[in-house]
Amino acid sequence: MTTNAYVPTSTVFNRRKRGWASFRRHLVLTVTSFLMMYPVIWWIGASFKTTPELTQPTLFPERLIWENYTLGWQVTARFSFTRFYFNSMYIGVLIVVGSVLTASLVAYAFGRLRFKFRTFFFSIVLLTLMLPPQVLLVPQYILWNRFGFINSFVPLVLPSFFGGSSFFIFLLVQFIRGIPKDLDEAAKIEGCSTYGIYLRIIMPLIVPALVTVAVFAFVWNWDNFFGHLLYLTSTSRYTVSLGLRMFIDQFEILWGRLLAMSLVSIMPPAAVFFMAQKHFVEGITTTGLKG
Secondary structure, eight states, X not given: OOOOOOOOHHHHHHHHHHHHHHHHHHHHHHHHHHHHHHHHHHHHHHTTSOTGGGGSSOSSOSSOOTHHHHHHHSOSSSOOHHHHHHHHHHHHHHHHHHHHHHHHHHHXXXXXXXXXXXXXXXXXXXHHHTSOHHHHHHHHHHHHHHHTOTTSSHHHHGGGGTTOOHHHHHHHHHHHHTSOTHHHHHHHHTTOOHHHHIIIIIXXXXXXXXXXXXXXXXXXXXXXXXXXXXHOOSGGGOOHHHHHHTTBOSSOBOHHHHXXXXXXXXXXXXXXXXXXXXXXXXXXXXXXXXX
């Protein structure tokens, strides 16, 4: 003989209440996600349309125009996006390497070493964060022009090998200050030098912050249209962002090819972000808590 367990009415009511609350929450998140993704969905559909079809209130055309991708990739008879992608990746890799190496060295000096005027110099670094980048455009251009580096990758790459961005230095300093100094003392007892502590102790512990620096450096360079436009004049040195501008002239805009190549152009930074997402989020959150 079996008996049904008695379930209080209040318990059943609370379960239903939690269920409805969860349903409403997921419904709101689903609708919000769709609204945020709608421009991207429209973008994908528009990349397969002809220019007249862009005014039609449909997401996807009746016939997919794959020529927007094939003809868009081969911009001119001499140059294609293969060349532009190579230039962008070449610049991006060099900037990432330079930013990670030199910004971590400068941050290690500010975060661990004791030297005269350390606070003053670090304050100068922080002040540069408040300086609008537009203020530096003309002086930097005049400087690079006098050095003869216009129409080369040097003005874009070389600054990253001298500390990189002040934001990267600040981010790494905050992360390093959260590492216990007892580790440094223990390493010194074992005979480790200053550079040995940097390589064997600090660098392995700040990997999440270094990944954050690498992602920011790569994405910021990839989106740096004005900097590339300012210093790169020959088509053979164009990056992806400058290649997209070639679909726009004073007579017409090839919207289909422009949208198709724009969609392709976001894939490398998106792939970098998703591959490094775990360390990137960890580096952002822990850096904000330390210091």
